[in-house]
Amino acid sequence: RPMATLQVLRHAQAQPFARRDHDRRLTPDGAADARAVGKVVAASGVPDLVLTSTARRAVETLQLAMDGGGWETDVTELDALYGAAPDEVFSALATTAGRRETVLIVGHEPWCSGLVGVLTGAQVRMATATLAVMEVRPGWDGSAPSWCCLTPLVPSRAADRPSMVEANFQITYGRASPAAARAVAAGFDAVEIHGAPSHPLSPYLLPFHDRRGG
Numbered sequence: 149r150p151m152a153t154l155q156v157l158r159h160a161q162a163q164p165f166a167r168r169d170h171d172r173r174l175t176p177d178g179a180a181d182a183r184a185v186g187k188v189v190a191a192s193g194v195p196d197l198v199l200t201s202t203a204r205r206a207v208e209t210l211q212l213a214m215d216g217g218g219w220e221t222d223v224t225e226l227d228a229l230y231g232a233a234p235d236e237v238f239s240a241l242a243t244t245a246g247r248r249e250t251v252l253i254v255g256h257e258p259w260c261s262g263l264v265g266v267l268t269g270a271q272v273r274m275a276t277a278t279l280a281v282m283e284v285r286p287g288w289d290g291s292a293p294s295w296c297c298l299t300p301l302v303p304s305r306a307a308d309r310p311s312m313v314e315a316n317f318q319i320t321y322g323r324a325s326p327a328a329a330r331a332v333a334a335g336f337d338a339v340e341i342h343g344a345p346s347h348p349l350s351p352y353l354l355p356f357h358d359r360r361g362g
Contacts, residue, residue, distance in 0.1 A: 151285045153193055154241070154267070154296075155252040157185065157213070158260040160277040162205035170230065174208045181277035182209045183216025188302050190217035192281050195252035197222045199244060201229035206254045209277070221252075229255045234262040245288040267296040278303050 161178030174182065189195070194217075200210050202225045214220055228240045237259055245251045253263075260274040267282055274280065283297040 151283045152245075152248075152288060153195075153250040154282045154284045155189065155192065155195060155250070156260050156263055156274070156280045156282070157189070157209065157252060157254045158257060158274045158276055158278050159201070159203070159206045159209040159254060160185070160212070162276075166204075170203050172203070172205050174205055174212070178205075178276065179208070179212055182212035185277045185279055185302070186213030186215065186217030186219070188217075188279050189213060189252065190219050192279070192299075193250050194219045195221050195250045196248035197224065197245060197250075198252045198254065199224050199226055199229060199241065200254040201225070201256060202227050203230050203256070206230075206256065210254045229253065231256070232259050234259050234266045237263050238266070242288045248288075251288070264298065264301075268298040270298050270301075272298075272301055275303055 159174075159178075160182040161175050162172040163175055164172075166172040198210060198221055200206050200223065206229075207225065210223065224244060226240055226244070228236060232240070232255070237253065237255065241251065241253065257274060260278075260280070261272055264270055264272050264274070264280050264282070267284065272280065278301065280301045281299045283299060285296070
């Protein structure tokens with residue numbers, strides 16, 4: 149079975165208080181970030197299915213992302229994605245995604261960062277409105293994928309620069325991912341990728357090191 153693509157999106161910035169945590173809505177800045185990251189989702193591949201937490205901030209993020217990116221798809225809201233652990237999230241994915249090739253999950257910390265870490269081994273910090281994209285093999289129907297590759301990880305402050313994001317995505321995905329896949333197919337247990345601070349890989353794997361203005 150070919151590799152599938154998993155996109156993980158943390159909800160955008162939300163108001164700090166509400167009558168219930170579940171009811172917190174996005175701030176104006178969060179709404180703008182959600183629209184911007186929707187363009188990044190479109191550039192990295194419109195999902196065949198979206199699984200989202202039922203929390204208001206997650207649902208609003210998804211709605212604004214679709215509006216900002218100009219795309220639509222099937223959406224399933226799951227209570228299980230609110231306050232879940234990474235293994236529970238992957239279990240929900242495995243039982244819901246079916247034969248879809250690209251799935252987007254919209255949710256919360258700490259499980260967004262935790263899920264990326266469990267699947268790829270990468271230590272990342274998912275700020276609000278950050279999108280992580282992973283190539284997952286063999287798909288969704290196992291208890292855990294046997295091999296995953298983190299391609300871009302795009303922070304919200306980079307999402308309003310679609311030309312830069314698209315260029316970096318094409319470089320990262322077009323070169324690093326196939327090279328890593330060939331190495332794994334050849335029998336290597338691990339692949340190490342080196343990049344200078346100015347290289348496109350660095351700011352997306354470590355978004356808190358991205359200090360570029362604009």
